[in-house]
Amino acid sequence: AQTVTQSQPEMSVQDAETVTLSCTYDTSENNYYLFWYKQPPSRQMILVIRQEAYKQQNATENRFSVNFQKAAKSFSLKISDSQLGDTAMYFCAFMKLDMAYAGNMLTFGGGTRLMVKP
Amino acid sequence: DAGVTQSPTHLIKTRGQQVTLRCSPKSGHDTVSWYQQALGQGPQFIFQYYEEEERQRGNFPDRFSGHQFPNYSSELNVNALLLGDSALYLCASSKNRLSKSYEQYFGPGTRLTVT
Numbered sequence: 154a155q156t157v158t159q160s161q162p163e164m165s166v167q168d169a170e171t172v173t174l175s176c177t178y179d180t181s182e183n184n185y186y187l188f189w190y191k192q193p194p195s196r197q198m199i200l201v202i203r204q205e206a207y208k209q210q211n212a213t214e215n216r217f218s219v220n221f222q223k224a225a226k227s228f229s230l231k232i233s234d235s236q237l238g239d240t241a242m243y244f245c246a247f248m249k250l251d252m253a254y255a256g257n258m259l260t261f262g263g264g265t266r267l268m269v270k271p
Numbered sequence: 272d273a274g275v276t277q278s279p280t281h282l283i284k285t286r287g288q289q290v291t292l293r294c295s296p297k298s299g300h301d302t303v304s305w306y307q308q309a310l311g312q313g314p315q316f317i318f319q320y321y322e323e324e325e326r327q328r329g330n331f332p333d334r335f336s337g338h339q340f341p342n343y344s345s346e347l348n349v350n351a352l353l354l355g356d357s358a359l360y361l362c363a364s365s366k367n368r369l370s371k372s373y374e375q376y377f378g379p380g381t382r383l384t385v386t
Contacts, residue, residue, distance in 0.1 A: 157313075186373050188374075190377075195379075196359060196379060196380055197377065197378075197379045197380070198314075198361060198363075198377035198380075199377075200374055200375075200376065203373075203374060244313050244314070246313075248373060250373070257327075257373060258304065258316040258319060258327055258329065259304070259306075259314070259316060259363075259375060260316070261313030261314050261315075262313055263312060263313050264311075264312070264313050
């Protein structure tokens with residue numbers, strides 16, 4: 154079974170600054186995806202960024218980028234130029250790729266509450 | 272392009288009752304997953320449906336059951352409700368594996384309160 158750990162329950166950052174959220178995972182699998190999801194107070198879970206384990210290059214989506222260290226099983230999220238709208242719960246999630254069936258389950262970490270201060 | 276929709280938004284039930292939650296997937300998606308999110312925690316996987324069959328199940332009792340319809344929409348049924356079933360229930364849709372697209376897109380959730 155896979156486990157995902159987010160060691161920072163809460164973090165805060167001033168707007169326009171940069172913040173990094175940590176995530177570690179434990180798996181014996183070799184083929185998997187990693188995701189960061191954002192859940193604002195409105196509670197809708199929004200996909201922020203994804204990383205394929207077979208890719209060495211770190212994924213980037215505008216102000217969001219990841220630092221994927223496969224050997225260390227670490228997957229951190231960096232938010233640059235933080236904005237008030239980034240205030241939310243952030244969840245790291247693991248997906249094992251199993252081609253035996255159609256889809257694949259997500260295993261989530263406990264989340265990090267990020268507060269962006271004006 | 273309509274996203275994932277869920278109904279109802281909120282629901283209050285009494286212990287021992289039964290509840291049905293509904294989900295319509297995003298256009299172009301045929302796989303539906305259900306998650307339970309307790310307050311202050313990350314979502315926990317309940318089960319996943321594709322081609323009207325349960326394909327994978329998490330560590331949830333048989334009181335939790337589901338169904339997928341030919342139009343890919345899905346229902347989550349919970350019988351004999353317990354106080355501990357109070358949570359946000361999230362539905363997520365995705366394309367099947369043949370598309371090699373693995374992102375899951377979530378609906379706004381149904382907040383279930385059991386009294």
